[in-house]
Amino acid sequence: MRWLIFACLNVIRNRRRSLLTVMIAAIAMAAILVGSGFALFTYHSLAQKAARDDGNLIITNPHFFVKIAEHPLQYGLDHFDGLRSKLLQDNDVRAVLPRIHFSGLVSNGDKTSTFIGLGVEPDEFRVKGPFLDLLAGKVLNGKQGKDGLPEVVMAKGLARSMNVKPGDGITLLSTTTDGALNAIDFVVRGVYSTGVPALDNRQLYVNLDTAQSLLATKKISTLSVYLFDIGKTAEKLTRYQKLLPRLLVTPWWKHAFYYHSVRSLYNRIFGLLGIILVLLVFFSISNTMSMTVTERTREIGTMSAMGASRSEIIRNFVFESAFIGGVGSILGALIAALMNWGLLQLDFQMPPPPGSSQSYPLLIEFSVPLAVAVGLTLTLVCILAALNAAHRGCRMSVTDALSHV
Amino acid sequence: MLRFDHLCKSYRTGPTEVHALRGVSGSIPAGASVALCGPSGSGKTTLLNICGLLDPSYTGELYLNDRKVPTDARARTRMRRDRIGFIFQCYNLIPVMTAFENVEYPLLMLGLSKAERYKRVAEMIDGVGLAKHACLRPDQLSGGQQQRVAIARALVKQPKLVIADEPTANLDTATAHQVIDLMRDLGREVGSTFLIATHDPRMTGRCDRVCTLHDGLLAEDQDALENESTVCGPKEAVCAG
Ligand SMILES: Nc1ncnc2c1ncn2[C@@H]1O[C@H](COP(=O)(O)OP(=O)(O)O)[C@@H](O)[C@H]1O
Ligand SMILES: [Mg+2]
Secondary structure, eight states: OHHHHHHHHHHHHTHHHHHHHHHHHHHHHHHHHHHHHHHHHHHHHHHHHHHHHHOSEEEEOTTTTTSOOSSTTTTOBOOOHHHHHHHHTSTTEEEEEEEEEEEEEEEOSSOEEEEEEEEEOTHHHHHSOSOSEEEEEOOOOSSOOGGGOOEEEEEHHHHHHHTOOTTOEEEEEEEOTTSOEEEEEEEEEEEEEOSOHHHHTTEEEEEHHHHHHHHTOSOBSEEEEEESOGGGHHHHHHHHHHHOTTSEEEEGGGSOHHHHHHHHHHHHHHHHHHHHHHHHHHHHHHHHHHHHHHHTHHHHHHHHHTTOOHHHHHHHHHHHHHHHHHHHHHHHHHHHHHHHHHHHHHOEEEOOOTTOOOOEEEOOOOOHHHHHHHHHHHHHHHHHHHHHHHHHHHTSOHHHHHTOO | OEEEEEEEEEEEETTEEEEEEEEEEEEEOTTOEEEEEOOTTSSHHHHHHHHTTOOOOOEEEEEETTEEOOOSHHHHHHHHHHHEEEEOTTOOOOTTSOHHHHHHHHHHHHTOOHHHHHHHHHHHHHHTTOGGGTTOOGGGSOHHHHHHHHHHHHHTTOOSEEEEESTTTTSOHHHHHHHHHHHHHHHHHHTOEEEEEOOOHHHHTTSSEEEEEETTEEHHHHHHHHHTHHHHHHHHHHHHO
16 A cells, blocks of 8 residues: 555656656547447447347248248248247247248339348337338338238339339239249338348338238248347247257347448457557557656665665556556546547437448447456556566666666 | 675776776774775775675675675675665655655565554654654755655664765765764664765764775775785786786
């Protein structure tokens, strides 16, 4: 304790220089926390988005993702109603949504194009919230449209190339499960944007039962389980794998390619940034400490004349440096927390990330364990710098140190 | 107590070599105080540094308590900590410590109990007449007061040997007198052996013995050298080597 007090007093002795060094450590700490806080926020929102798109867990036929089907829904699920009601008994489960993935041709009579279709229940739009940016018309409600025709909502690029708007008619063609060709007339109910240009040119949504009649089947492709808490995904995964040995249960992260690529990109960017900042702190504290050591050469000489061991002398400088690093880290954490709060108040919008056309709010997450870890790292770096500087300072002979001016 | 034989030491700065000590011999009985006089540059500091185990690079023999001093750096540090006190010309107090803490520091290194430390430090501070200033830091004390703290710091561990390099050079006459008297009185109480470099006549008058250094040789040695002038050559050769 007494040596900590002496260390503080020594730090205060050269106020300007110490303050400068503390500020450098604080700014580095704040920059690392803000950068990684932004990355964390992005990871979490992408994870939420991925889990919202396809469900926390996807239940499929074991061959669904690996084998190429010879005809539609060859590897689909049959008789899913029993399974669905069983899963819904769990209080953690928010919804269980069946889905059909299919493809075919879409025609307006003059022009034909390929499409990627999704057959969904109307609950899809309620459970997933506003996941589509509706540009015109409405989303599906499970009922038939005018003239008793089934309804479709189309992505904006596809709607433009088909030259349709809500209320217009369109024909979808697809192969049935037994290989025949089938066509059904639809009414366009809405036009939307996904935010992903590649999808906007191809995608459409129809009601699950119309998709089934187009493909002439009672099967579905996947059963998506939505949980109230994304944190429980791993726990449910193991439960379901035991419960459903004949089916494949896939968690959201297995298919969240975008999430993973953003994550590895950001990890690299912010990791590099972090390393640069830590190096910066190392060099600036090294500089401060070697100046301090040089200034106090005579003091070092006096102490070792009186019989202080080298490690006792070095320890004093280590305490000083750790003090600077610790104060800087705490200050930096406060700055980051303040920025976190400020951004919440201000509501900045970030430009769309690559491959997307939607902007999103700039927020940063303040993670206490991360702040502690970064603070400890910075303090450790300060200690290393002090060890280095003090070691060099102690190499001088006692007599030279004593006659140092 | 302290005995040295044919101490030689030379400094090399660039091409020139300075023979700071050229074969100095002598002995100091326990409890005695010896003033080392001589003009500036005569080698006083050099001799004191060797006798205080601060400087390991010399030729010749040095005995402390009839035992040859160790060459191992750790053992020398331990010996300085346990047996030798230092008083410097520029006081060299630790700036962040109060007068009390400065005096306590050597005892802390010896690992004494808190109660024992407090008793000894209080006595010592009282002895140098600074009881009222115990809580002040060096920059709040005058030069004379700082040197008195330094004396207390050197003597508090009751060292066998006290090395003082021009302890009064930075002080005015009145203060110097006080400091000299303090050193002598407290030194006698503790029973330490004193080796004091000085060219202060006030100081030399109060010491048991006065030796004079001249160009790296003690006056006695110089007489001996003049008598047996043949020895001079080899002696200098030893120093150079
Ligand atoms: N570190 C050093 N490097 C080179 N020469 C030195 C050094 N220290 C002392 N000397 C030389 O050694 C001689 C003796 O010096 P010193 O012992 O300091 O004398 P004093 O203390 O009597 O004034 C002087 O000529 C001085 O120039
Ligand atoms: Mg000198």
